[in-house]
Structures are given as structure tokens and as C-alpha cells.
């Protein structure tokens with residue numbers, strides 16, 4: 114018997130990490146009856162026949178791609194073209210926080226950054242307490258910062274195309290290379306149309322995963338009324354709003370707006386809050 118984490122699942126076989134080794138396992142037949150499908154990221158108990166016996170309760174699960182128990186979300190933005198899409202950034206932080214995932218921001222391409230490419234993002238996120246790291250995949254210093262930002266657990270990488278997610282993952286996986294792409298190549302030629310996802314292990318406690326679908330993950334669980342809870346810098350102020358149910362949009366004596374006027378909340382974050390708020394209200398479903 115041992116406990117481990119599923120890092121890969123192909124054709125009914127699951128690769129489970131056990132300390133620093135990997136064990137290929139079957140799943141107990143009964144899972145199918147119970148309509149539980151083991152999923153990447155699941156913490157499982159494996160018996161002596163290398164059969165998965167039990168799946169621990171999931172802290173969260175992304176649907177597309179299916180990945181369970183994400184602890185951290187590394188939102189990658191770029192200090193050079195393509196410049197940061199702060200609306201997408203803020204939607205991702207909201208999605209993460211609403212799912213119990215800790216967001217962080219990696220400002221990549223700092224080797225070719227204009228000074229204000231970095232500063233703009235730092236200013237945007239002021240007082241959010243969302244950790245922000247200026248990194249690059251080129252200099253030793255930049256790479257070290259990428260390595261150092263990783264914490265225990267599973268870190269998913271998300272962000273718009275072209276910002277350097279793949280480069281960062283390759284940098285992390287290095288030549289210790291961890292079957293990068295190998296299996297997915299095989300699957301591409303097969304009948305599978307779904308994206309193949311797996312966790313990559315940096316060390317015994319640290320896993321990373323590219324999440325092609327995360328940005329499209331529908332965070333409709335967040336409604337307009339609770340949106341403010343997922344703006345940590347608002348949370349510091351909204352107890353002082355005159356109305357308990359203040360939406361911080363039009364009400365009088367809004368303490369969040371006061372903080373905005375005082376410069377404690379960045380104007381661009383507040384503007385994005387209003388945009389997201391209105392999108393949720395309209396349920397235009399372009400909350401992606």
C-alpha cells in the first residue's frame with residue numbers, strides 16, 4: 114500500500130508518483146460503476162497489486178483539461194510584446210481565488226523589457242498581495258526566480274499565447290527532461306482529439322502543469338454579488354461600505370471607492386472589476 118499522486122493517465126493506466134519514483138497502476142473496476150474517473154492530480158491510495166483503491170476528496174477540479182487539486186496558478190504575462198492583457202489576468206486571479214487556488218504572476222521576458230512593461234503590472238496589482246515575479250528564460254537570474262517561485266504542490270501555468278509558458282516549462286524541466294511531449298506525440302497520431310495533459314514533477318513535492326484550457330474555464334460560479342471577495346485589495350476595505358451588499362459600483366459611501374480615490378486600489382483593477390461585474394450581470398458567458 115502507498116499513497117501518491119496521479120501524474121499521467123493513458124488508456125486506463127495511471128502513473129502515480131511514490132516519493133521520487135513512478136509506478137504505473139490500474140484502477141479498481143468499481144470506479145467505473147461509481148462513475149468516478151481517476152484524474153490527473155488525484156491523490157490516491159494504491160494497493161500491493163498496484164491497483165488504485167481510493168481517491169481522496171478533491172480540493173478542486175478543472176474540467177478542461179481535467180486536472181484535480183491545483184494549489185497554485187502561475188499567471189504568465191509578458192513585459193514585452195504581447196503586452197499584458199490585464200483583463201485576462203484579473204479574470205484568472207478571480208477564477209483561481211474562487212477555486213481555492215493561490216495565484217501568482219510571472220512577468221516574463223524581463224531580459225527585453227522596457228522598464229514600464231514591468232512597472233505597469235506591478236502598479237496594476239498594488240495592494241492585492243498577489244506575488245509578482247519578474248523573470249525571463251534567458252538569464253540565470255531570471256531562471257532562478259522562476260525556480261524559486263515554485264511552492265510545494267501543483268502549480269498550473271496559464272496566460273495568453275506567446276507570453277512564454279512553454280519556454281518557462283521547458284526551462285523548469287531542463288535536460289532532466291521528463292518525457293516532455295513524448296506521449297502526446299503518440300496520442301496526436303491516435304484517435305484521441307482531447308489534449309493530453311500530465312503533471313511534470315520538479316521534485317518530490319513540486320509539480321507543474323500546462324493548462325491549455327484554464328483561461329477558458331468558466332468561472333460562472335462567481336456571481337456579481339460575490340465578485341468583490343475575489344479582489345483581495347477590495348476585501349481590506351469593503352467592511353467600511355455603508356451598505357452591506359455594496360457592489361462598489363454606484364452606491365454612496367462606498368469605502369472601496371474611497372480607497373480607489375486615495376490610490377490604495379489601482380484604477381485599472383477597479384475598471385476591470387466593473388467590466389467583469391457587468392459581464393457576469395449580462396451572463397454573456399464571455400467570462401473566460
Ligand SMILES: Nc1nc2c(ncn2[C@@H]2O[C@H](COP(=O)(O)OP(=O)(O)O)[C@@H](O)[C@H]2O)c(=O)[nH]1
Nearest residue numbers: 221222225249250251274275276277278279280
Ligand atoms: N527574449 C525572450 N523571449 C522569450 C522568453 N520567453 C519566451 N520567449 C519567446 O517568446 C515566444 C513565445 O514563447 P512560448 O513559450 O511559445 O509562449 P507560449 O505561447 O505562452 O507557450 C518564443 O519565440 C520564445 O522564444 C524570454 O524570457 N525572453
Ligand SMILES: [Mg+2]
Nearest residue numbers: 275278279280
Ligand atoms: Mg505554449
Ligand SMILES: [Zn+2]
Nearest residue numbers: 354359361367
Ligand atoms: Zn462599496
